[in-house]
Amino acid sequence: MNSAIPTCENPNPLRGDGVLSSHEGDKGRKKDGQLKSPSSSHLAYGILDIPPWYLCIFLGIQHFLTALGGLVAVPLILAKGLCLQHDPLTQSYLISTIFFVSGICTLLQVFLGIRLPILQGGTFAFLGPSLAMLSLPTWTCPTWTLNASQVNTSSPEFTEEWQKRIRELQGAVMVASCVQMLVGFSGLIGFLMRFIGPLTIAPTISLVALPLFDSAGDDAGIHWGIAATTIFLIVLFSQYLKNIAVPVPVYGREKKCHTSKFHLFQVFPVLLGLCISWLLCFVLTITEALPSAPTAYGYLARTDTKGNVLSQAPWFRFPYPGQWGLPTISLAGVFGIIAGVISSMVESIGDYYACARLVGAPPPPKHAINRGIGIEGLGCLLAGAWGTGNGTTSYSENVGALGITKYVDLNSSRNLFIFGFSIFCGLAIPNWVNKNPERLHTGITQLDQVIQVLLTTGMFVGGFLGFLLDNTIPGSLEERGLLAWNQVQEESEETTKALEVYGLPWGIGTRFCTSSCAQYLPFWPREGAVGVSQLSLWPWDSSGERPPSATDTRM
Numbered sequence: 001m002n003s004a005i006p007t008c009e010n011p012n013p014l015r016g017d018g019v020l021s022s023h024e025g026d027k028g029r030k031k032d033g034q035l036k037s038p039s040s041s042h043l044a045y046g047i048l049d050i051p052p053w054y055l056c057i058f059l060g061i062q063h064f065l066t067a068l069g070g071l072v073a074v075p076l077i078l079a080k081g082l083c084l085q086h087d088p089l090t091q092s093y094l095i096s097t098i099f100f101v102s103g104i105c106t107l108l109q110v111f112l113g114i115r116l117p118i119l120q121g122g123t124f125a126f127l128g129p130s131l132a133m134l135s136l137p138t139w140t141c142p143t144w145t146l147n148a149s150q151v152n153t154s155s156p157e158f159t160e161e162w163q164k165r166i167r168e169l170q171g172a173v174m175v176a177s178c179v180q181m182l183v184g185f186s187g188l189i190g191f192l193m194r195f196i197g198p199l200t201i202a203p204t205i206s207l208v209a210l211p212l213f214d215s216a217g218d219d220a221g222i223h224w225g226i227a228a229t230t231i232f233l234i235v236l237f238s239q240y241l242k243n244i245a246v247p248v249p250v251y252g253r254e255k256k257c258h259t260s261k262f263h264l265f266q267v268f269p270v271l272l273g274l275c276i277s278w279l280l281c282f283v284l285t286i287t288e289a290l291p292s293a294p295t296a297y298g299y300l301a302r303t304d305t306k307g308n309v310l311s312q313a314p315w316f317r318f319p320y321p322g323q324w325g326l327p328t329i330s331l332a333g334v335f336g337i338i339a340g341v342i343s344s345m346v347e348s349i350g351d352y353y354a355c356a357r358l359v360g361a362p363p364p365p366k367h368a369i370n371r372g373i374g375i376e377g378l379g380c381l382l383a384g385a386w387g388t389g390n391g392t393t394s395y396s397e398n399v400g401a402l403g404i405t406k407y408v409d410l411n412s413s414r415n416l417f418i419f420g421f422s423i424f425c426g427l428a429i430p431n432w433v434n435k436n437p438e439r440l441h442t443g444i445t446q447l448d449q450v451i452q453v454l455l456t457t458g459m460f461v462g463g464f465l466g467f468l469l470d471n472t473i474p475g476s477l478e479e480r481g482l483l484a485w486n487q488v489q490e491e492s493e494e495t496t497k498a499l500e501v502y503g504l505p506w507g508i509g510t511r512f513c514t515s516s517c518a519q520y521l522p523f524w525p526r527e528g529a530v531g532v533s534q535l536s537l538w539p540w541d542s543s544g545e546r547p548p549s550a551t552d553t554r555m
Contacts, residue, residue, distance in 0.1 A: 047117070047359040047501055062271040067121050067395055071098055073219070074122035074390050078169075081134030082162045082389065083141040086148040088309045090162065097319040098122050098388040105379030105392045111505055114364060114372030116355050120379055123393035124208050125343040125459065129336030130169055130389070132456040135434075136332065136449055139165055163324045170324070170384045172333030173391050176341045177380030184374030187522025189345065190366050196346060198407050198481040199415060199470040203422035204463030205347045210427065223290075223301035230277040238269035278303065321385040332449030337391075339453075339460035341380070344393040345373055346463070351394040361501045368502040371523035407481035414479065418469045426462025429455055499525065 045051050051059065075094035079085050084094075098121070105120035133139065144150045145161060152158055183189050220227035245261030265272070284290045285302045293299060352364045352372060364372070380391035409415060433440065433455045440451050454460050470480060477483040503525045518524050 047361045058268065058271070062268055063119055065274050066270045067102070067119055068274075070124075070395065071095070071102060071121050074098060074124070074127065075388075077127055078130060078134075078389050081131050081139075081141075082165050083145040083158075084162050086145070086151045087153045087158075087162070088306065089153065089312050092309055092313050093317070093319075094387075094389060096317055097323075097386055098383075098390065100319050101379075101383045101386050101388055102392060104382060105376075108379060109372065109375050109394075112371070113375030114352055114368050115502055116352060116361065116364070116372075117359060118351060118355055119395040120376070120392045121395045122383075122388065122390040123340070123344050125347070125393060126173070126337060126340040126391045128208070128457040128459055129333075129340045129453055132430075132453045133168070133172070133330075133333045133336050133449075134165060135456070136452065138449075139168070164328070166324050166387055166389050167326065167328050168330060168333055169389045170327035170387050171329035172337040173384035174327060174381055175329060175334045176337035177377045177384060177391065179338055180341045180345060180377030180380060181374050182377075183345065184370050184372070184377055185523055187366070187370050189349070189370060189373050190522070193349065195471055196467065197470055199418050199422075200463055200467040201346050201350055202419055203426060203466045204343050204459050205350070206423060207426040207459040207462040208343060208347070210423075210458065223298045225298075226277060226281060226301045229280065230273055233273035233276055234269050237265040237272055242266035242269075319386055321382075322387070324387045327384065330449070331446045332453045335450045336453035336457060339457050340391070341377075343459045343463060344376070344391065348373065348376060348394045355394075362498040364502055365498060365525075367523050367525055374523055409479050409481070412475070412479050414473055414475050415481075418466060418473065421469065422462040422466040425465050426458040429461050430458045 072095055075091055075098060078094075079087075079091050084090050102119070102121040109115075109118060109120050142161065145158070183192070242263065242265055244263070244265060246264040247259045248262045248264070249259055281290070281301055282303045285304055290302045291297070291299050292302075299305065349369060352369060356362065356364055376393060383391050410419075433452060437452060440455070441448055442451070508525075
């Protein structure tokens with residue numbers, strides 16, 4: 001939590017009115033008989049705190065803007081494979097659909113899933129296999145769709161051309177999501193995690209985003225000046241100005257207005273950065289400082305480039321399941337998306353542990369992880385039914401990667417070899433297969449498609465090799481990072497706070513619906529488990545590093 005210094009009539013720190021307050025003596029204090037995790041002292045609000053409603057609105061807008069780039073990027077990256085690069089109106093329909101479904105999936109995850117503050121949204125883990133499937137000869141876009149002058153976006157021929165592709169994606173996502181629900185709700189994910197360590201997770205998550213750098217560079221290259229300004233502002237606010245408190249007026253409980261110090265830059269770095277950048281683009285647009293010719297460099301940085309889409313698109317549009325027609329299924333698409341599902345589950349588990357530590361919560365117990373993965377599978381099923389062309393996953397990939405991979409001893413030549421070899425092959429093999437697809441022909445069309453989709457999906461190649469090598473090359477549990485990883489999982493017991501954070505809403509499973517049969521469900525909360533001291537829950541010291549006593553079972 002951050003310090004707030006009331007300056008007027010009320011000298012006491014306020015809670016519930018927007019003032020972020022704490023005392024130095026509160027750091028590490030006991031709550032419910034347990035010590036808070038080290039990172040919780042840096043939070044403005046804890047996992048069980050409720051910010052005031054007006055602050056929640058702005059925080060929600062910031063989360064929306066933070067997710068905006070990723071959510072919008074998914075349909076835009078898929079647009080070319082769907083033959084929609086010259087149809088911005090349909091692209092806007094896909095964007096609105098993915099936003100709508102992401103909202104539903106986030107609510108499901110927060111209320112019934114892992115119950116941590118993790119936003120659900122479109123996943124880059126599905127983009128690799130989706131683009132690989134759409135690059136197959138069967139789904140290659142006709143040449144006339146590549147020429148804007150030959151595309152009539154309202155013609156039935158063009159509509160069927162892109163809709164049959166997204167229906168194929170829908171079917172693959174829906175079938176693969178059933179696998180994810182089975183793995184989550186059955187508790188199978190706990191068994192699989194015995195063999196999946198950081199050396200499998202690290203290359204898998206790394207290779208989710210690495211192949212997309214071209215797209216990121218292309219988007220930033222629309223106007224590098226604006227892109228650099230936005231990045232600079234976000235870094236400035238979030239890193240350099242985060243400890244500067246700004247005086248703000250506060251209407252307190254005593255019905256009097258006073259001022260207090262608020263860490264504005266730390267709470268709203270993305271919101272401020274994007275708003276300032278947009279205002280800059282708006283000024284440059286109305287002053288005609290940005291070029292007005294569509295082919296000129298920097299034209300797409302103007303704020304009026306999508307004016308025709310705004311005029312054509314309806315003010316209110318409610319997407320619905322099956323809006324693009326009945327989904328279709330192919331073996332190659334299903335296998336490819338299942339590879340994406342596996343990657344999504346692996347990174348989500350890392351996200352759960354990392355997010356729990358960052359918000360000062362106990363590590364998630366097994367039933368919460370099972371429920372979270374199962375709900376993510378349900379979210380993918382809804383995304384497929386609505387026709388986003390994608391699935392859903394937790395939106396904290398980079399944090400999850402950092403939180404998990406630092407268990408690993410990278411001074412070990414064994415681990416360096418596995419990590420480096422997996423990353424290298426995850427980049428090299430898909431590149432070769434894309435350039436030489438004819439070398440993989442077996443004579444069986446469906447098998448050829450499955451092989452091509454899997455081998456052109458970098459995260460599958462890297463993750464599979466990491467899994468294979470890590471489980472076959474000799475190495476101790478400590479060296480592989482499995483000792484610390486398994487101990488964190490084993491010590492995720494039900495404490496008082498854990499039940500409060502990860503239990504089902506309205507007391508389900510603890511006060512209501514406490515049937516003895518339900519207690520055997522892998523995703524059902526269990527009351528009365530042996531508590532564990534909060535000191536033993538986190539294998540990190542206050543600096544964020546794991547202490548050297550790796551063999552201590554209590555950590």
